[in-house]
Amino acid sequence: MPLPSPFFERTSKLCTSMSYKEWSGYYAVKSYETAYVPEYFAFRHSAGLLDVTPLFKYSVKGKDAASFLSRVMVKNINKLKVGRVSYLCWCDDDGKVIDDGTVMHISEEEFFVTSADPSFLWLKRYTRGYVVEINDVTDSICGLALQGPTSREILRKCTGYDIDQLKFFAVTEAVIDGFDVRISRTGYTGDLGYEIWTENKNALKLWDTIMDAGKDYDILPAGLDALDITRIEAGLILKGADYHNAAHVLIEDRKVSPYELGLGWTVNLDREPFNGQAALQLEKEKGSFWGTVGLDISWPELETIYAKYGLPPEVSGEAWRTSIPVYAEDDHYKQIGYATSGTWSPTLKKNIAIAILEKPYDVIGSQLQFEVTVEHTRHLVSAEVCKTQFFNPERKRSNPGLETVSA
Amino acid sequence: MNKYDAIVVGGGHNGLVCAAYLAKAGKKVLVVEKRHVLGGAAVSEELYPGFTFSVASYVVSLFRPHIIRELNLAEHGYEVIPMDCTFTPSLDGDPGLARWSDASLTRREVSRLSRKDAEVYGEFAIAMTAISKFTKEVIDHPAPDITSYHPRELKNLMRLGQAVKKLGPEMMHLNTKLLTMSAVDFLSMWFESERLLAPMSVSGIIGTFQGVRSPGTAYVLLHHYMGELDGAYRSWGFSKGGTGGISMACARAAESFGAEIRTEAGVAEIKMKNGRAVGVVLENGDEIEAKIVVSNADPNRTMLGMVGEDNLPDDYVTGLKRFKYRGSSGKVNLALDGLPDFACRPGFGGHLKGDITIAPSINYLERAYDDAKYGDFSKHPFIDCVIPTLTDPSLAPPGKHIMSCFVQYAPYHLKEGADTWPDRREEFGDTVVNTLAEYMPNLKSKILYRQVLTPWDIEKKFGLTEGNIFQGELSLEQLLFQRPVAGWSNYQTPIKDLWLCGSGTHPGGGIIGSGGELSAKTILRSGAV
Numbered sequence: 029m030p031l032p033s034p035f036f037e038r039t040s041k042l043c044t045s046m047s048y049k050e051w052s053g054y055y056a057v058k059s060y061e062t063a064y065v066p067e068y069f070a071f072r073h074s075a076g077l078l079d080v081t082p083l084f085k086y087s088v089k090g091k092d093a094a095s096f097l098s099r100v101m102v103k104n105i106n107k108l109k110v111g112r113v114s115y116l117c118w119c120d121d122d123g124k125v126i127d128d129g130t131v132m133h134i135s136e137e138e139f140f141v142t143s144a145d146p147s148f149l150w151l152k153r154y155t156r157g158y159v160v161e162i163n164d165v166t167d168s169i170c171g172l173a174l175q176g177p178t179s180r181e182i183l184r185k186c187t188g189y190d191i192d193q194l195k196f197f198a199v200t201e202a203v204i205d206g207f208d209v210r211i212s213r214t215g216y217t218g219d220l221g222y223e224i225w226t227e228n229k230n231a232l233k234l235w236d237t238i239m240d241a242g243k244d245y246d247i248l249p250a251g252l253d254a255l256d257i258t259r260i261e262a263g264l265i266l267k268g269a270d271y272h273n274a275a276h277v278l279i280e281d282r283k284v285s286p287y288e289l290g291l292g293w294t295v296n297l298d299r300e301p302f303n304g305q306a307a308l309q310l311e312k313e314k315g316s317f318w319g320t321v322g323l324d325i326s327w328p329e330l331e332t333i334y335a336k337y338g339l340p341p342e343v344s345g346e347a348w349r350t351s352i353p354v355y356a357e358d359d360h361y362k363q364i365g366y367a368t369s370g371t372w373s374p375t376l377k378k379n380i381a382i383a384i385l386e387k388p389y390d391v392i393g394s395q396l397q398f399e400v401t402v403e404h405t406r407h408l409v410s411a412e413v414c415k416t417q418f419f420n421p422e423r424k425r426s427n428p429g430l431e432t433v434s435a
Numbered sequence: 436m437n438k439y440d441a442i443v444v445g446g447g448h449n450g451l452v453c454a455a456y457l458a459k460a461g462k463k464v465l466v467v468e469k470r471h472v473l474g475g476a477a478v479s480e481e482l483y484p485g486f487t488f489s490v491a492s493y494v495v496s497l498f499r500p501h502i503i504r505e506l507n508l509a510e511h512g513y514e515v516i517p518m519d520c521t522f523t524p525s526l527d528g529d530p531g532l533a534r535w536s537d538a539s540l541t542r543r544e545v546s547r548l549s550r551k552d553a554e555v556y557g558e559f560a561i562a563m564t565a566i567s568k569f570t571k572e573v574i575d576h577p578a579p580d581i582t583s584y585h586p587r588e589l590k591n592l593m594r595l596g597q598a599v600k601k602l603g604p605e606m607m608h609l610n611t612k613l614l615t616m617s618a619v620d621f622l623s624m625w626f627e628s629e630r631l632l633a634p635m636s637v638s639g640i641i642g643t644f645q646g647v648r649s650p651g652t653a654y655v656l657l658h659h660y661m662g663e664l665d666g667a668y669r670s671w672g673f674s675k676g677g678t679g680g681i682s683m684a685c686a687r688a689a690e691s692f693g694a695e696i697r698t699e700a701g702v703a704e705i706k707m708k709n710g711r712a713v714g715v716v717l718e719n720g721d722e723i724e725a726k727i728v729v730s731n732a733d734p735n736r737t738m739l740g741m742v743g744e745d746n747l748p749d750d751y752v753t754g755l756k757r758f759k760y761r762g763s764s765g766k767v768n769l770a771l772d773g774l775p776d777f778a779c780r781p782g783f784g785g786h787l788k789g790d791i792t793i794a795p796s797i798n799y800l801e802r803a804y805d806d807a808k809y810g811d812f813s814k815h816p817f818i819d820c821v822i823p824t825l826t827d828p829s830l831a832p833p834g835k836h837i838m839s840c841f842v843q844y845a846p847y848h849l850k851e852g853a854d855t856w857p858d859r860r861e862e863f864g865d866t867v868v869n870t871l872a873e874y875m876p877n878l879k880s881k882i883l884y885r886q887v888l889t890p891w892d893i894e895k896k897f898g899l900t901e902g903n904i905f906q907g908e909l910s911l912e913q914l915l916f917q918r919p920v921a922g923w924s925n926y927q928t929p930i931k932d933l934w935l936c937g938s939g940t941h942p943g944g945g946i947i948g949s950g951g952e953l954s955a956k957t958i959l960r961s962g963a964v
Contacts, residue, residue, distance in 0.1 A: 029537070029540065030539065031543075050539065052539060053539025053540065053542065053543060146542060146553070146554045147554075148550045148551070148554055149550070149551045149553075149554035149555055150554070152550075152551060164546075164550055273557075275557070275558050275561070276557050276558070276561055277561070278561060278564060278565055278568075280603075
């Protein structure tokens with residue numbers, strides 16, 4: 029049986045749809061109301077509040093914490109300044125991705141790590157020789173993601189900390205309503221947003237404070253259905269949907285490297301040894317087999333197919349996560365990859381997907397064929413290869429408050 | 436006279452599966468069973484009014500999915516309900532360890548003992564699944580004869596070689612370790628917590644006269660892991676109506692294909708003519724002829740008992756006599772007036788519905804083995820209990836329950852001799868109930884009826900030599916092309932037209948059906964009928 033998160037007392041009263049899913053052993057709201065659409069639009073036009081407690085969370089402390097994390101992660105954490113957050117992944121010895129997550133540099137010798145899979149064992153395996161202590165704080169620290177254009181204004185009302193100071197991918201300790209919180213300018217929506225972490229005992233006060241402050245800014249509790257659409261729009265991959273933990277799969281074909289996943293930019297190769305370094309070096313030199321891309325699936329063609337059946341185009345409002353074949357028309361319709369998740373983007377008015385394609389079919393601008401089923405019949409529609417990041421608003425990383433100060 | 440193509444001696448599940456396959460191929464088949472009920476050790480009996488017991492074998496996992504399909508067993512009442520939990524109670528204030536099919540819940544339970552163990556579970560499961568996938572290649576085909584150059588044997592070997600190759604280097608190495616290591620050493624490559632290691636390692640000793648630290652027990656562990664229910668590996672379940680339900684489904688399938696089945700028809704001897712088997716002589720003196728005889732009885736009873744040493748080549752007799760039976764387990768079946776209550780985890784809960792394992796520590800298990808090594812039953816035995824009535828209410832009146840307890844060690848060869856077992860049967864039963872009552876203080880007050888089966892009783896009741904539940908130990912030297920005798924693994928015997936189909940043949944014991952299936956397919960291919 030999943031556990032209720034520390035916010036459950038509040039979230040369960042609001043979740044009138046009774047629609048939950050299991051997320052890492054916790055009950056997680058899929059959508060508060062039967063229709064998740066308002067929650068999606070809150071993320072994009074006001075602010076959505078999402079319970080992210082089920083993320084796995086670790087406190088990594090000690091003299092060697094930075095060099096230890098550099099050993100495990102693909103990125104050189106020695107270079108991560110205090111107060112900064114890094115998004116990255118970590119690999120096995122063969123350079124295949126185990127998990128992705130964030131590393132936050134809290135103070136000189138303290139880091140805060142979040143991950144999708146339980147990672148205590150993985151981290152612990154490499155502590156030998158390092159002065160470092162790892163604490164699994166998954167069940168003692170809770171978290172809320174406050175995401176959307178008005179999230180900064182809401183937080184401004186909640187805390188004395190000057191929220192304008194907090195840049196994109198920065199983290200700070202702060203006080204809300206008398207208790208300690210950690211605020212990171214991070215999130216999974218690709219929008220302006222923050223994640224607020226605190227001890228479980230403060231959970232309900234944190235929820236109430238943010239919800240109260242958000243009233244004038246159209247805050248809405250939001251669930252995972254709305255989140256899924258936003259993360260695909262932002263081109264953010266999801267473990268379990270777009271890739272699998274290399275330690276938990278039976279066959280080599282199910283493993284992917286950071287380069288193949290579009291996370292090559294997180295890899296720092298030239299430095300002290302780290303997990304998967306040799307394999308990643310070799311892959312960098314020889315080239316990868318797969319590439320992860322975005323697909324813009326042709327709407328006019330879809331309309332034409334539906335029209336044949338006398339129907340207007342119907343797309344599921346919900347994001348999907350089933351594997352869908354992608355073919356190359358100019359190569360005898362050979363299957364050259366598959367889409368792993370996708371959605372209709374209400375903001376971009378596009379039918380988009382994240383796909384893993386054989387190279388060289390992953391070149392931006394390539395025209396491929398995407399399988400759709402209309403009235404129980406399979407069809408192909410064109411899909412254009414594009415960057416995974418479909419949606420990337422200025423506000424995500426801008427600092428209007430700071431700019432005013434410096435002007 | 437109405438001559439049969441084949442007579443199957445013994446209506447155990449393998450005999451019935453064999454009969455069904457032969458009958459399905461159009462052969463005229465007769466099954467003769469000594470007892471009044473079918474099933475052999477996979478049998479359901481009403482021992483106490485209103486209570487149907489899985490008297491001997493009590494849970495299912497290994498039964499091959501393709502046999503279910505090929506014999507339409509689902510249509511004939513084959514129904515297995517998966518178990519959701521394995522519970523290991525404790526006595527020292529800890530709430531005990533419950534492992535569930537809900538992975539997150541299990542992670543939470545195990546992380547109380549060790550966070551590392553909680554997370555390594557996933558990696559262990561992947562390794563075991565990879566090896567089980569390979570093992571499928573081994574158990575679903577006759578054992579290859581490594582001494583033969585016959586194209587069929589070479590092809591079989593090559594198929595295995597390819598399967599090994601597919602494992603990849605890492606799993607190949609692991610497989611080698613699995614074949615040679617002890618259950619505890621093997622599991623310790625992943626896990627560190629004794630409270631987890633102890634209940635996990637017991638799968639390595641079931642039915643063998645070995646301890647969890649004895650080399651070779653890791654393989655037995657795998658034998659219990661490679662089962663699959665509805666495509667899910669390593670899952671165990673309850674057969675509806677008890678394990679006899681599976682045997683009855685096999686019997687109905689056999690009958691649907693035209694096989695005849697006679698109970699209370701024990702075989703006194705295999706009828707021979709010019710060194711060939713030509714039928715059977717029943718205990719009542721009736722003689723029945725057939726082109727071939729297939730025996731579901733164990734190799735010892737069939738060859739030394741029903742054929743006789745005099746009719747067999749000497750090296751075969753020597754080989755058979757070296758085949759180890761030495762039963763090591765007993766069974767205590769209880770009818771209960773209500774549910775027992777665990778002191779460490781009081782009240783009703785899912786932990787009562789699955790496997791309940793009394794295995795508090797590795798030393799506890801080793802000490803239990805020590806007693807047996809020197810010819811006594813364990814003072815504090817390893818016990819594996821199930822309460823099937825919580826899953827299948829048809830087995831007992833409403834509110835009443837059955838508790839089925841597999842107990843190890845109970846060595847067939849007591850130091851005063853196997854024949855002293857009848858004098859010690861109730862003392863053994865008391866030891867088991869007393870051990871359980873330490874964990875479930877209200878247990879004794881709930882007992883309405885108790886049946887104690889020592890290995891001596893298992894031999895007498897089910898005809899299993901020395902009470903070995905697998906018709907011979909599942910140790911590496913008694914598997915594959917050496918089961919039951921080197922060179923005679925292909926279900927054949929030195930007696931022409933006499934075949935074996937029970938657990939004493941490849942791939943061995945458990946309610947698996949493979950002996951029955953593979954023997955029938957081998958017989959049909961050989962053209963013997």
